[in-house]
Amino acid sequence: AGAGVMIAVDIGASSGRVIIGRLPDATSGAEPGQLAMEVVHRFPNGVSEVDGSLHWDAEGIFAEVTAGLKAAAAVVRETGERVLSIGIDTWAVDYGLLDADGRLVGPPHAYRDSRTDATIDRVHAAISPERLYAVGGMQFLPFNTVYQLAAEQDLAGQRALLIPDLLAYWLTGVERTEETNASTTALFDAREVAWSAEVFDAVGVPQLFAELIAPGQAYGTLRTEVAAATGLAADVQVVAVGSHDTASAVAAVPAADAHFAYVSSGTWSLVGLELEEPVLSEASRAANFTNERGVDGTIRYLQNVGGLWLLQESMRDWAEQGRERELTDLLAAAAELDAGPVVDANAAEFIAPGQMAGRIRAAVERAGDTLPAAPGEADALGAASGVDPDQAATVRCIMDSLAAGYAASLAAAAELSGQRPQVVHIVGGGSQNTLLCQLTADATGLPVLAGPVEATAQGNLLVQARAAGLISGGLAELRRAVAADLVRYQPRA
Ligand code: ADP
């Protein structure tokens, strides 16, 4: 048989991709080389509004996954390679509900929906925020799964699968819950590494999730219908990876030593440290740090900073006004400006979609400041690129705000954990943002190493490669196999 390859299905809030990963076989005696990736399918993703609430089109996403697997099957048919396994990661927290026959009960809600506004107080009356934190160690985010489940009307007879597990179920027919993602629900016991009966009972929700599995364990092989539809062999395994995209991204941070911080930079910026034990102290709760479970039982001690969502949504806003601009032009225009006012990128007011540029401007004004130019003001700067002055100022404000947010989060993480990072690794789509990378170095006073862009897919593939016996060892060994051309940014005085 030909060489074995792995397939990563990596779906973020803004886009998805299906990637073939190849790693030279270490059992042949050679040093394991670096992972090579071939993107076979990309597709856009985003929330859609159905009947006034925000949803994910899970079935549409699954159709894209199937199309990607079909493209991967076509590639290996040409090369004579053999697909060993498929791994899936997506954003955290959200889930699909299945009825007694295993059918999806409507499109899954998206975490940016406002339905939890009505349930947070009710959950906190049933179990205090202090107790929730002592058990699960999750930062308070209004969309944590526990608040979402509390918003469901009637759960009797239903089961829930987190989004990557739902896709794995459709591929294999097997229901499991992968544990890095389970840890983000706030229904999980961070120390016991098990569902928390205490939290489910307190909230009055049945324990409706499937049995836990860890990264590296298999859900099962492909359903015959899936094998037929994709052209993949029916014995291809779907293997659990860090199915929380951030778990896979952190697993592939190309860190050379232990004292590193990371920013997983996409729609969100996940900013923090890798620890061996959770920090469940009251100070940590008050600072709103999370203890998400990582690959190999590590703890991702981090905060969600508003992220490039603020930029994505501002750009959508401008496009709706007929002022669509290229991302690279916007960033170049922002880089021409001096630092200006900042907003709190973590503020709950930026979670929902819509009119983002206006909301940022309003937040600056509420703080008694102004952004240098108003919409429609004469175009002095943007003559060449077509970027309007208010757009440049808004993008500059987002970048300054994110960099300030990263620096504040990292300082707090260091303080609360006692671990002092020497370098900041930025991975994900945002690692290409040279302005943000430089501002992060400046704001943190630490060197920044940017890349790889596709860290999440690499973390996904390397966990599969280890499950297949192509590489062995812990995270340090996996990280040495990460393919990355790192760009270094030094802090400026
Ligand atoms: P997610 O996984 O959340 O969907 P990604 O990791 O794919 O996010 O990152 C998407 C972000 O990457 C975009 O919002 C954009 O700001 C940024 N990005 C993509 N391409 C570039 C580029 N060429 N230069 C700078 N930033 C980029």
Ligand code: LRH
């Ligand atoms: C990033 C991410 C993040 C979660 C959010 C829901 O894609 O998984 O880690 O907090 O989405």
